[in-house]
Amino acid sequence: MHFKYFEHPEKFAVWLKLPTRCDFCGAEKRCFDGAAFLGSEPFTAICEECLLAGALREKDVYACEGDIAELQKQLQALKPHKSAGSVNRRAGEITDDLERTTPPIFTHQNWYWPCHGGDYCTFLGYGSKPLYHQLAPDGDGEEFFKNSLYHTVEDLSDVDELWEESLPEQTIDSLAAAKPLETLFYVFRSQQGGQVYTVWDRR
Numbered sequence: 001m002h003f004k005y006f007e008h009p010e011k012f013a014v015w016l017k018l019p020t021r022c023d024f025c026g027a028e029k030r031c032f033d034g035a036a037f038l039g040s041e042p043f044t045a046i047c048e049e050c051l052l053a054g055a056l057r058e059k060d061v062y063a064c065e066g067d068i069a070e071l072q073k074q075l076q077a078l079k080p081h082k083s084a085g086s087v088n089r090r091a092g093e094i095t096d097d098l099e100r101t102t103p104p105i106f107t108h109q110n111w112y113w114p115c116h117g118g119d120y121c122t123f124l125g126y127g128s129k130p131l132y133h134q135l136a137p138d139g140d141g142e143e144f145f146k147n148s149l150y151h152t153v154e155d156l157s158d159v160d161e162l163w164e165e166s167l168p169e170q171t172i173d174s175l176a177a178a179k180p181l182e183t184l185f186y187v188f189r190s191q192q193g194g195q196v197y198t199v200w201d202r203r
């Protein structure tokens with residue numbers, strides 16, 4: 001199934017290991033782990049279809065947290081004639097889509113999901129040196145990585161140290177491969193323009 005903000009849920013989302021009864025449609029099938037969601041209305045399992053169809057809308061449950069303050073700024077800059085009220089409403093709708101129809105992501109800390117050009121970015125996967133080399137148009141992954149840091153982590157980052165000491169040498173191709181790592185890099189691409197952003201955190 002296609003999730004706008006999560007490119008490879010089959011590899012990187014938080015799934016329950018065995019087929020489970022979905023709390024929303026009752027079918028026994030492969031489900032995302034309810035424990036991986038945040039909020040005050042816990043549940044055990046949700047299937048892909050129910051998540052995509054919006055079963056979590058109107059609930060105090062969310063898969064992640066959008067950088068809504070930044071999104072509001074971007075939307076206002078795109079439509080300067082619109083009132084702040086209408087911009088904020090639109091930002092709220094887009095954020096609701098992100099937080100309540102996106103598969104759960106494994107992270108060490110809580111952080112804000114990057115946005116660009118008035119929409120949230122798509123999570124591509126966990127960063128590694130080979131991934132940045134592959135994403136860099138000129139093949140210079142190190143420079144590309146350094147320029148990809150999202151504004152929320154820019155000031156906290158010793159970019160040389162991160163590249164040298166923390167970025168995995170091998171491609172991370174599953175959640176199981178990411179989980180044991182002390183430092184994780186989350187790689188995103190904008191909906192338009194192909195801008196790549198990195199957020200990172202530590203256990």
Ligand SMILES: [Zn+2]
Pocket residue numbers: 022023024025026027046047048049050051
């Ligand atoms: Zn379901």
